[in-house]
Amino acid sequence: MDKEILECVLKRNWKDSTPEKVVSMEVVPAVGKFVNFLSTVNRYNFKIILGNGRTAKKSLFIKTSSTDESIIAYNEGRGTFKTEIKMYEVFKEFEYIMAEFKDSDDVLWCQMIYYIPYTCIVMEDLKAKGFYMISNKDLFDLEHCMLAIHALGRYHGICKILEDRGLLSSTGYKPWCFFDNEVIQLKYWGIVALVEGIKKTWDPSWTQIVDKIKITKESLSQRLKKLEEVDETKFNLLNHGDCNKNNILFKYDWAKRPIGIRFVDFQMVHYGSPCLDLTYFLYLSSDPSVRRENFDLLMRTYHDSLLNTLNKYQYKGKKPDFEEILAGMEKCSFIGLFIFLTRYPSLCMSEETGPQIDMKKVVASGGKEGYADEHFKPDLLEDGMGPDIKTFAEFFI
Numbered sequence: 464m465d466k467e468i469l470e471c472v473l474k475r476n477w478k479d480s481t482p483e484k485v486v487s488m489e490v491v492p493a494v495g496k497f498v499n500f501l502s503t504v505n506r507y508n509f510k511i512i513l514g515n516g517r518t519a520k521k522s523l524f525i526k527t528s529s530t531d532e533s534i535i536a537y538n539e540g541r542g543t544f545k546t547e548i549k550m551y552e553v554f555k556e557f558e559y560i561m562a563e564f565k566d567s568d569d570v571l572w573c574q575m576i577y578y579i580p581y582t583c584i585v586m587e588d589l590k591a592k593g594f595y596m597i598s599n600k601d602l603f604d605l606e607h608c609m610l611a612i613h614a615l616g617r618y619h620g621i622c623k624i625l626e627d628r629g630l631l632s633s634t635g636y637k638p639w640c641f642f643d644n645e646v647i648q649l650k651y652w653g654i655v656a657l658v659e660g661i662k663k664t665w666d667p668s669w670t671q672i673v674d675k676i677k678i679t680k681e682s683l684s685q686r687l688k689k690l691e692e693v694d695e696t697k698f699n700l701l702n703h704g705d706c707n708k709n710n711i712l713f714k715y716d717w718a719k720r721p722i723g724i725r726f727v728d729f730q731m732v733h734y735g736s737p738c739l740d741l742t743y744f745l746y747l748s749s750d751p752s753v754r755r756e757n758f759d760l761l762m763r764t765y766h767d768s769l770l771n772t773l774n775k776y777q778y779k780g781k782k783p784d785f786e787e788i789l790a791g792m793e794k795c796s797f798i799g800l801f802i803f804l805t806r807y808p809s810l811c812m813s814e815e816t817g818p819q820i821d822m823k824k825v826v827a828s829g830g831k832e833g834y835a836d837e838h839f840k841p842d843l844l845e846d847g848m849g850p851d852i853k854t855f856a857e858f859f860i
Contacts, residue, residue: 478514478515479513479514479515480513480514480515481513481514482509482511482512482513482514482519482521483511483512483513483514484511484512485509485510485511486509486510486511486512486518487509487510488507488508488509488510489507489508490505490506490507490508491505491506491508492504492505492506493505493506493524493588494596494709500529500534501528501529501534501537501538501543501730502526502527502528502529502538502543502730503526503527503528503529503530504524504525504526505524505525505527506522506523506524506588506590507522507523507524507525508520508521508522509521509522509523521591522588522590522591523576523585523586523587523588524573524585524586524587524588524589525583525584525585525586526583526584526585526586527582527583528544528582528583538730541637541640541730541731542581542637543730543731544578544580544581544582544583544584544730545580545581546636546729546730546731546732547584547728547729547730548575548578548580548581548584550572550729550732551572551574551575551578551584551729552575553625553630553631554570554572555575556625556630557621557624557625557630558570560624560628560776564775564776566775568617569723570725571614571617571618571621571724571725571726572725572726572727572729573586573587573589573725573727574586574587589712589725589727592714593714593715593723594712594713594714594723594724594725595712595713595714595715596708596709596711596712596713597708597713600810600811600812602708602748602749602750602751602753602810603708603748603749603750603753604750604753605753605757606720606721607713607721608745608748608749608753608754608757608761609760609761609764610713610721610722610724611711611724611744611748612741612744612745612761612764612765612768613764613765613768614724614726614768615703615706615740615741615744615765615768616764616765616766616767616768616769616771616772617768617769617771617772618703618726619700619702619737619740619769619772620768620769620770620771620772620773620775620776620778621772622700622701623700623773623778623780624772624773624776624778625701626700626701627778627779627780631701633699633701633734634734636701636732636733636734637733638691638733639691639702639704639731639733639735639739640704640705640731640733641687641798641802642687642688642690642691644684647680647683647684647687648680649822649825649826650683650801650802650805651678651680651683651830652825652829652830653804653805653830654676654678654683654801654804654805655830656830656834656838656839657673657804657805657808657839658673658674658676660834660836660838660839661673661839661841661852663836663839664836664839664840664841665839665841665845666841669852672852672853672856673852673856675856675857675859676855676856676859677859678859683801686797686798687798690739690794690795690798691735693734693735693736694736697736697783697787697791698736698737698781698782698783698787699734699735699736699737700734700737701732701733701734702732702733702734702735702737702739702740703726703729703731703732703740704729704730704731704732704733704740705728705730705731705743706726706740706743706744706748707743707744707747707748708747708748708810709728710726710727710728711724711725711726711727711748712724712725712727736791736794736795737769737783737788737791738788738791738792738794738795739795739798741762741765741788741791741792741795742792742795742796742798742799742802743799743802745758745761745799746799746800746802746803746806747802747803747806747810749761750847751803751807751847751848751850751851752846752847755850755851762785762788762789762792763785765788766783766785766788769782769783770782797855797858800851800854800855800858801855803848803851804848804851804852804855807844807847807848808838808839808843808844809838811843811844811847812838819834819835819837819838820833820834820835820838821833
């Protein structure tokens with residue numbers, strides 16, 4: 464087939480599948496309650512007429528900034544939408560690099576279709592491609608964890624390649640949100656409320672354990688600020704920053720096994736040790752027993768994936784050995800446990816239960832009010848949190 468005929472074939476095919484007119488549109492929430500706090504995410508369902516005259520149904524995700532004034536100010540201060548748009552633009556560049564290296568692996572992100580600086584992002588609807596979040600009240604089993612942590616290793620390798628090629632910078636990013644003073648204050652109130660909630664609602668034997676957790680907001684801030692410092696002698700890269708179960712979608716095969724994955728929500732990216740992303744993922748996505756019982760396996764899976772990606776794209780810089788990753792995870796264990804203990808009760812919350820924290824009351828009372836006793840019920844939390852509470856208490860001996 465000569466070039467002119469092939470050109471006509473391609474143009475006709477693309478015209479046949481090109482939308483010509485939107486006949487109707489429906490807007491529905493794209494995520495469940497308590498999932499997205501900085502943005503409003505809606506699914507736009509369209510009925511359209513194609514270039515060949517046929518009708519079809521299509522859908523898109525449209526993400527806009529929250530209408531809450533305090534969140535608007537936070538988004539503007541951190542540049543969340545500007546950051547995310549930049550990431551999607553760079554990911555598009557990486558797809559050309561994938562073609563250059565004949566990499567047939569699937570991408571790890573959705574496609575950005577359009578944006579309005581810097582308040583709105585139009586994206587493909589991953590549900591239309593068969594990708595789904597797990598249930599709001601569930602955490603990842605080992606099968607989901609293995610796929611996700613392998614993908615995280617690949618994602619980190621990709622970010623390092625993009626940095627090496629000058630497409631991503633190592634500077635110009637806000638520190639990780641958990642190093643913000645306001646967030647540290649909220650989390651400090653959360654750990655104090657947890658200790659009091661355990662004393663009030665759990666078996667009395669737990670009182671002597673949680674009484675060991677003696678911490679001030681100032682000492683907590685000092686511990687976390689040490690982790691904020693980037694150790695230039697170690698392997699560093701651009702972290703996702705919010706790699707938790709609500710920002711990871713899976714595709715499944717006929718036997719309901721996870722076989723594909725996408726990461727979303729790149730508003731909190733920050734530069735530093737990959738162990739910050741790893742820690743955040745493990746403590747806020749995996750079932751606690753899976754994390755505790757399979758830690759070495761998960762770390763080796765991550766490390767192998769990271770090195771395989773770096774080697775595939777012929778990265779010539781320093782690569783971390785397995786011992787460096789383990790040492791980084793040990794260094795991050797305090798913040799991992801701290802975040803886990805303040806967030807796990809909410810992770811166990813179902814949409815039917817509703818929110819058990821009145822954040823406005825928490826802020827207004829300086830952390831003394833706003834937490835419902837039901838938030839700390841031992842029947843929901845003790846098996847998952849108990850071993851980690853004991854480990855966390857050991858930091859204060």
